[in-house]
């Protein structure tokens with residue numbers, strides 16, 4: 515365990531056993547550094563982790579205190595267990611039925627996959643898009659073929675560099691959202707019938723992509739805080755001929771977990787030793803809470819086996835459909851696949867985003883967005899604590915905008931979904947995140963919308979429906 519995690523676990527233990535009570539101060543950062551001979555960044559990292567879990571909070575001029583409401587918060591869910599065999603995937607009907615319902619604007623969007631559009635700088639982007647469209651070089655429509663706009667790829671390469679990852683501009687391929695990037699990467703590294711390791715529960719888009727390509731899913735147990743469980747993965751790799759992995763290292767959808775640094779290193783080493791490509795679905799990493807951005811698995815990759823996929827859909831421009839792949843040694847293959855799949859991605863949208871990134875306002879926007887999401891997460895956790903059955907367990911992601919709830923075993927999430935929809939509320943039921951339709955008593959809730967009485971009432975209504983079941 516890293517030093518900061520040890521310290522966070524120790525202070526959490528003091529809070530949970532009642533040695534430190536709500537409202538009481540915890541040792542200041544300076545004091546803790548001196549007493550424990552730790553660096554300031556280690557102590558701050560530990561305190562940020564406790565802050566993200568809702569156990570402590572920073573108070574102006576008095577340092578950190580134990581949060582007043584942490585006890586009202588439901589417990590975290592346990593790690594998932596998965597079937598041992600690889601599964602043919604058939605989720606399409608279930609997923610489309612549920613997604614059809616979330617499209618209805620009249621529903622309170624607790625089941626939505628998107629945060630509120632009000633949180634994005636859409637007016638500025640529209641101005642830039644208008645300007646770009648008016649002055650677009652007519653030849654750009656002919657010359658900006660895959661891999662895509664050079665200036666946008668340069669801006670993306672610059673952001674990689676800031677995150678400590680070296681990706682040459684030439685190795686970035688612009689795509690229509692991360693979904694196209696992920697599908698193209700999957701196509702580059704698999705043949706129909708192959709086995710692909712995915713998390714359990716997994717993003718339903720990953721399951722749909724596997725189904726579309728006739729691949730089999732090997733669902734790996736996944737921890738709600740630390741992501742995919744590596745001992746299980748290692749055992750599974752020994753038994754099955756896995757041709758690729760599709761994992762999320764940061765703020766996994768739907769659990770919200772993020773892999774600790776030491777697991778990231780171990781995962782990349784494990785796969786390198788077996789020459790297994792890893793598709794890294796990394797669409798939420800900009801939405802981290804606390805001081806430290808997570809570093810992608812790509813940062814550890816020296817052999818070009820990590821195909822990193824990102825997007826602006828979740829953090830800047832949802833409708834623009836701009837994503838990218840940095841597919842390492844598969845870059846040329848993915849570039850060609852992009853060409854045959856859709857020729858290129860809308861030129862004006864690429865240029866508008868490139869200009870926005872060049873202007874320098876992106877960091878400011880991200881800081882505000884992260885702050886809003888963190889506040890909304892706390893509001894939703896507290897509302898769940900107030901309105902859901904006491905046995906409910908809830909994840910505590912340190913970023914993104916989803917909570918994963920494990921309800922009492924008697925609750926049927928699909929039936930809960932039907933009853934909630936009848937009351938004008940969408941939720942995302944657990945079975946849509948599993949090839950085997952597991953997680954029958956789990957749901958995913960979205961806290962990406964500014965808190966309102968309507969959302970509070972909707973959470974209360976779903977809690978009442980769950981309690982009645």
Ligand SMILES: Cc1ncc(COP(=O)(O)O)c(C=O)c1O
Pocket residue numbers: 627690691692693694717719762767795797824825826827828836837
């Ligand atoms: C985990 C995950 N990956 C990929 C995507 C697709 O991203 P995009 O909208 O950029 O295609 C989503 C969207 O919901 C997602 O949740």
